[in-house]
Amino acid sequence: MLGIGVWRRARVVRGVGLNAGGYVRGVAGTAMRLDGAAQGGDVPSSKFTFTPHQGYMMDVPAPECEANKEDLLQYFTMMLRMRRMEISADVLYKGQAIRGFCHLYDGQEAVVVGMDAALTYQDLLITSYRNHCQALSRGGTVHSVLAELTGRTTGMQKGRGGSMHMYATENGYFGGQGIVGAQTPLGAGLAFALKYYEKPNIAVTMFGDGAANQGQLAEAINMASLWKLPCIFLCENNKYGMGTSTSRASGSGADFYKRGSFIPGMKVDGMDVLAVREGMAYAKKFVLEHGPLYMEMDTYRYHGHSMSDPGITYRSRDEISDIRKSRDPIDRVKSRMIDEGWMGVEEVKALEKKIKKEVDEAVKLAKTDPEPEVKDMYTNVYVEKAPIRGTNAYNGYIP
Ligand SMILES: Cc1ncc(C[n+]2csc(CCOP(=O)(O)OP(=O)(O)O)c2C)c(N)n1
C-alpha cells in the first residue's frame, strides 16, 4: 500500500463571502469548504463503501471511507445545482438564447464534485469543451456560467468565451478547450510549471474516451513520465465520443486506465462522489511521490454529445434510463443521506426547490444582462506583425 486515508479536512474560514458553490473565493487561493465539522458542530458521520477502484501497476486504497452529513449535503447541493444549470442551458439553447456549440455535463457531476473535494485551488485543472461544471466548481456562479453561455458582459469571460471557453486562472482553472485532446500536453505543461517552481501541488488534465485514442496524449504521457511530473491524466470515460461507442473506437477495449502503458493507472466509479473523492485524494498523494498517473472515471453522459445530437440514434433510450435508475450520482448521495436519517424526503424536496429558484433567477439575468458593446469588439485581440516564412514564393519558400 502506498498510503491510505488521505482526506483533507476543511479549514475554518469565517467572515468571508461564499459563492454559489459554497466555496470561499480568493482566500489564499484555496477551495476551502465550510463544513459543520470544521465549525466545531456536532456533525454526524458514518462509514460508507463504494465500488472498488482498480489499479494498474499500483495498489489502490480500500473501498470504504468516512463522510459526515455536511460533506454529503454539500456534494448533494452542488450536484443538484450543476444538474439544474445544465438542464436550464438546454432550455436556453432551444429558445435560441445560446448560440454555437454547447456540451452539457449532466450525468457526470460526481467526477468534478468528488475531484475538487480532494483538491485545492492550488491544484491546477484543465479540461475539454465539456466544461461548464468545472467552471462552477472553480469559483464561477450559476449566473456567471449561464451569462457566459448567452454572451453577456456578466459572464465568466465577459461574454467573449462562450460555452467551450471558461477560465478562472485565479482559482487554478485553465479552462475549456475546443480542440479534442489539445489540453493533454498543456496539462503536462502545468504540471511541469508546478514542479519547476517546487510547488506541493498537482495538475489534472481531463479528457474524454475519444481523446484517449490520440497520439498527442501518448507524447504528453511520455514526457510526463521522463520528467516525473505531478500530473493526473484523467479520462472521463462516458462511453461515447460524439456518436461512436468506446467498443467501436478503442482498440484496447474498455480498460482505459491501463493505457498509460508505462505509467500506473487507476479506475474509479465516476458516478459515485465518495469513490471519486477518495480516489483523487489517494491519487494526489501518489503523483506527488511517484510522478504521473492515468485515471479513468467510469461515467456516463445523459444528454447527446452536443445540442445538435439528440443522443438516441446510436444508443437506446433504455440504456440511458437504466443508468439513470441504477447509477445516477445525485440519487446515490440522496439515498445515502436518507438511509442515514440525515435528511427526510421533505427536506430533499425543499432543497431541490431552493436550487431551482436559484437557477431560475440566474436564467432571468442571463437573458437580460447587457451584451458586450461593439466598441469592445477588438479588446483582448492581439495582432503580431511577425513574418511567417514559407507562406508564398518570395519569403523563404523552398520547393
Ligand atoms: C482535433 C479534433 N478532432 C475532432 C473534433 C470534433 N469533436 C469534437 S468532440 C469529439 C468527440 C470527443 O469525445 P470524447 O473525447 O469521448 O469526449 P466527450 O465529448 O465524450 O466528453 C470530436 C470528434 C475536434 N473538436 N477536435
Ligand SMILES: [Mg+2]
Ligand atoms: Mg466520451
